[in-house]
Amino acid sequence: MDGLEWRGWVGRPEGGRLGAAFLISPTRLLTCAHSVRGLAEARVGFSGAAGAGERAKVIACGDWNAPGDLGDVAVLELEAPVQRRPARLAAPDDLRGASRREFGVWGFPARPDGGERHATVTTRAQRSMRDEWWELKPGPGDWLERGYSGSAVYDLDTHEVIGMVTNAEIRDGRAALGWMLPVTRIRHYFEELDDLLPLTWLTPEARRDLRGLLEGVRFTDPLAADLARVVGRPPLEGFRSAWGAVRHVAEGWSAEHLARYLAALGPRLPEDRGRRLASWSGRHLGAAPPRPGDEPASVIVRLERLTHGDAFDLTLHTWADGREGPSLPTERVTKDRVRGAVEKGVADLAPTLFGRDWMIEFAVPETWLGRPFEEWYVDRDHGIQMRKYPVVVRDVERLRPRSFRLDQAHRRWRLLTERGRSEPRPIHCDAPRKGRAFQDLLEANTDYCVLVYGSRPVKSWLTAALNNGVPVMLWTRTPCDAATHEDCRGHRVLDELTAAVEHAHPGDLPRLALTLRKKALTAPRDSPHCGRDLTLLWDDPSRFPDPPLAMED
Known part of the structure; x- marks a missing residue:
């Protein structure tokens, strides 16, 4: 054969050709969904072969329902394998050079001889429409007609397939302009195509196993937030599935990024699938997969002021892998006993997180947000302070399920994680402090x-x-008492702190604050430093441990 034995046609079960198709495996062909609209079964045959063709089941893959819709893709499933070599598909990276070559297409227009016709076309990614189709321009003397839909667009020399013809601007029965779906879009709707593409990450067997593990898993908001945390920015497009997001990470970032994203994805799967994914990561990504370091574990200290008296309800929780872990019973303590009770509780709970990347979150009343919690102890007997770990504060009011502050925080946190970087708003030490101006600004x-x-x-x-739900705030507790503010301590610290966090991903801020505090330890005491006496309010609303029964509304 001439290496093009995979070229075929598709028609109605009772006869008559509707368009083109091409073989991608011994039992499957691709064609356009609009060519087989309304059919549960079709008949397919191959160029140059006599006979009525083979029966095939029609499987629509995309979202196509009417002209102009995206996802004009259908699979034709044969009843038995055929003894033909499937088409060789181009690697997604190779499509960048498509504009430098000519390509072939074929079709089955309505002609008395019932035969096929051929055309030469050029295309390029820069001439795309709606990020879905690439423009096809027929060569001199060639044109497209009805019946070309479903044809592979293939390199005339190598026979590699780069896409599929879907539609054309037909006038007087002919078209000098058409469109194709590149293989990078076809696989968006028919994900099993990734098993056949010559991809460069992992082995084909490993990729196939991973795709099978994730089959049927939707791409949800939590998976989108995980993705933004791992790669530093949200994707420019949505994905139809978790596999689409995994493929996006694997083809755009390092193997370490892939491992981190899979580690974050695992706890969001059913328990059995999560275990299998962890096992897969251990086999194919080298060592055992990293724990979800992008969502660090925590000891969460929850301090609620009682309505009457100088007493508080204190509860300590742990948080790991996106869910609550062991906790301590709620204890009622007076104000002077809070620190001792917290230090003892943290010392009791923290060992359950040893070996992980963990932090300490203080969810406290508004008037306590500026306290120097990092100076408290995790091990008072040995003088080990909390500042050896990331320490953040949170508004305890936002841990109440019916809190409007919580609702507002959800909105801004979602925007912040979608943006993927902090972009802080500096508030100068000499800004006006009275009236509603600040409230109105926010x-x-x-x-x-x-x-x-x-x-x-x-x-x-x-x-x-x-x-107003601002989820992240940073400040140094040292006041600026300068007489004038042209070059005051507050301005210098503000500039330094703003620059330090400006491009940071919000998920990285607790560890960044830890780094700044460490740098301040060796800075001259008589010089201002943005890490000295640093408070970070970091309020991720998704880290939401169940309230103690006594605190439920």
């Missing part, structure tokens, strides 16, 4: 998700930020 600018203060924020600023 309410009018819902994209202000990270605030950096040049000095300890006054109560009105803090309340306004919490009421």
Whole structure:
């Protein structure tokens, strides 16, 4: 044969040709969904072969229902394998050079002889439409007609297939302009095509096993947030499935990024699938997969002020792999006993997280947010302070399920993670402190998700930020008491702190704050440093342990 034995046609079960098709495996062909619209079964044959063809089941893969819809893809499943060599598909990376070559197409227009016709076309990714189709331009003396839909677009020299003809601008029965779906879009709708493409990441067997593990898993908002955390920015398009997101990471980033994303994905799967994914990662990604370091484990200290008296309800939880872990019973303590009770509780719970990347979150009343918790101890007997770990504060009001502050925080946190970088709003130490100006500023600018203060924020600023759902704030607790603010300590610290977090992903901020605190330890004491006395309010609403029964509304 001439190496093109995979070229075929598709028709109605009772006879008559509707368009083209091409063989991609011994039992499957690809064609357009519109060519087999309304058919559960079709008949397929191959160029140059006599006979009525073979019966095939029609499987629609995309979202096509009417002209202009995306996803004009259908699979034709044969009852038995055919003794023909399937088409050789081009690697996605090779499509970049498509504009430098000519390609062949064929079709079955309505002609008395019932035969096929051929045309030469050129195409290029830069001439795309709706990020779906590439423009096809027939060569001199050639044109497209009805009956070309479903034809592979193949290199005339290598016979590699780069796409499939889907439609054309037909006038007076002919078209000088058409469109194709490149293989990179066909696989968007028919994911099993990835098993056949010459991809460069992992082995074909490993990829096939991984795709099978994720079959049927939808791409959800939590998976999108995990993706943004791992690669540093949200994708430019959505995905139809978890496999689409995994493929996006594997083909655009390093193997380490892939391992991290799979580690984050595992806990979101049913338990059995999660175990199988962990086993797969261990076999194919070298060592055992990393734990979900992009969502660090935590000891969460929850401190609720009682309505009457100088007492608090204290509960300590752990958080790991996106869910609550072991916790301690709620304890009622007076104000002077809070620190001792917290230090003992953290010392008791933290060993359950040893060996992981973990942090300490203080969910406390608004008036406690500026306390130097990093100076408290995880091991007082040996003088080991909490500052050896990332320490953040949270608004305990947002841990109440019916809190409007929580609802507001969800909105800005979602925007922040979709953006994938902090983009902080600096608040200068000499900014006006009275009136509703600050409240109105935040309410009018819902994209202000990270605030950096040049000095300890006054109560009105803090309340306004919490009421408007600002999820991240940073400040040094050292006040700026300069007489003038042209080159004051607050301005210098603000500039330094803003620059440090400006491009950071929000998920990296707790560890970044830890790094700044460590740098401040060796900085001259008489010089301002943005890591000295640093408070980070970091309020990820998804880290939401169940409230103790006594605190439920």
